[in-house]
Amino acid sequence: MHSMSATYNRVDEYPMDDTLEYFIKFPSPNFKTESQGAESDYVFVCNETNVPIVLLLGWAGCQDKYLMKYSKIYEDRGLITIRYTAPVENLFWKRTAMVQIGEKILKLIYDMNFDSHPLIFHVFSNGGAFLYQHIALANRRSKKPVQICGMIFDSAPGDRRVLGLFRAISAILGKEKRFNSLISALMTISIILLWAFEDSCNYLRNFLRPWGYEVQTNPTHNLKSESNEWPQLFLYSKEDRLIPYTDVEKFAAYRRKCGVDVRMVCFDRSEHVKHYIRHPQQYVYSVCKFINDCLTTYYNKFHY
Template sequence: MADSGVRDTGLISIGKGIYLHKPLHNANHLENLNSKGRSQLAESLQPPTFILIFTWMGAKVPHLLKYSNVYSEIYPESTQIIVRSEPSFFWGSKSTKEAHLQPVVEALELLGCLPPVLNCSKLVREATIEPILPYPAPRVLVHAFSNGGSWQLSTLGDILSCRARSSQYATVKFLPTALVLDSCPGHGGINGTLRAFSGVIRSPILRGVAKFVIRLIYLYVALRRKFSFSRPRTALDHMKARLQSVDLLPWFSEDTPRLYLYSMKDDVVPYHEVEKHAEQTRALGFLVTQEKFADSPHVAHAKVYPQQYWGAIQTLWESASRVKEVTTSDG
């Protein structure tokens, strides 16, 4: 059933909490972008073929529209796929998580960004998605918010890595890809996790159950670490490591730059956790940029510092494109 909450927003519901925003083909003059700091260089670069956005847990349509609309202004030629994050995703089984993200996979197939399969859901078919590429070699910008969005991104990466062999993707080099990590990843401890879940569960009863389960999980992990000779690998550990993999998504490479956006006043994911992950990623050989904000709350940096925030994202895409241009000329 289509999501009535996106009516008249430009978003097309293709699954539960998953939306498609088609490119604005006729938007050649972008008078409204001066406040966002769009540079002349950005106008001369090829835009992303598609922008994949994974929201923070509990984000509503009005929240995600604030980001989708700006992306439409900066890159009007880009298709957007937006995935909302809900608490139920984290309690689900592996098969449930894969089924939840299946519309994303199907949409990417129909866009020509993945090798095709035969079947797709009714909602995706009704979205009348047309291929935008003759082969699976898109220019990709990915934006993940908080641990919730990062978790879904890493899950999608796992799905796509199992779905097709690398030989099924066209061997096309020099296409820019970039990753934005907003307020993530990090381990906020039990208090940060409780705040993240408590803020999005309205029912006092369900909120109490969630808090109880979270405390049990933390107790279980603590006991395993205490009585195990080797440090047990948690789901959060897997997610953080997946974000540092060369093939996080099938179009990514060692040249894919990462941008970390975070704040010293984040009370859900501490800034030193984000910085630790950024330093580890840089040590692995990736191009890493960090944009630290002084006092913006969790996932609210764009609201408090819009020019700095969107300027950093545009600079990231310019950097990704320059890396490919240099690689092409050297090759």
């Protein structure tokens, strides 16, 4: 059940669910005058009665205060934003819950009557890509699928690797934690064994029921074969130690062969999910131009 405050204010932020901590931010009616001192140099092609919505899906272990910095890029320019990061436990070991999480996020879109708005996803790392995979699954199963007009992959997606998993867990635990390397190594081994068991079960299940739909544990496998053709922007760096740039480029090349409008921005010397920190102007320009192009196509198509 959703819990919405009776004093809900369109310019403030509120958790939208008792069990899933969504945050939705509506732009102020006079955001153009309020943001005079901010980076409000980019004005989107926009219909005031059908304001675009950006859904930001955080990386594994992402704190909302960090995701908030990215959503502000869009809020300062008059767009509605939804922020959500899947719990670490559901990304790594209790992954069956991801199916329900994807369904709940899709239900949130319907409950807020956002399904008639142009939707853009901005996903970070494999954590965000893995979550999006389950939202997409719920959308395909829906009797009334929502229309998505664009997607941004930030430092994603990448193939599943032992070293990458170890580094991701180390980053989540933090350098200040004692015995970080040992704990990370033990957790990595445990998760790899768990994933191997899940893969075996999936293989057996699909062998017995070949007509069933298998949710891959590796985002690059499922997402590259999606039937959608909405534009996709890839933001990545050759200095990324968690997801190799070659994974991103191979995935993007495959999607391009599928007929998707693919755009790529390779940043210099920026770390994993830190392109905005090192290259703020280029980052903002890249995402804003991409979304504006997507919205132009969307509004022309539906004659708004």
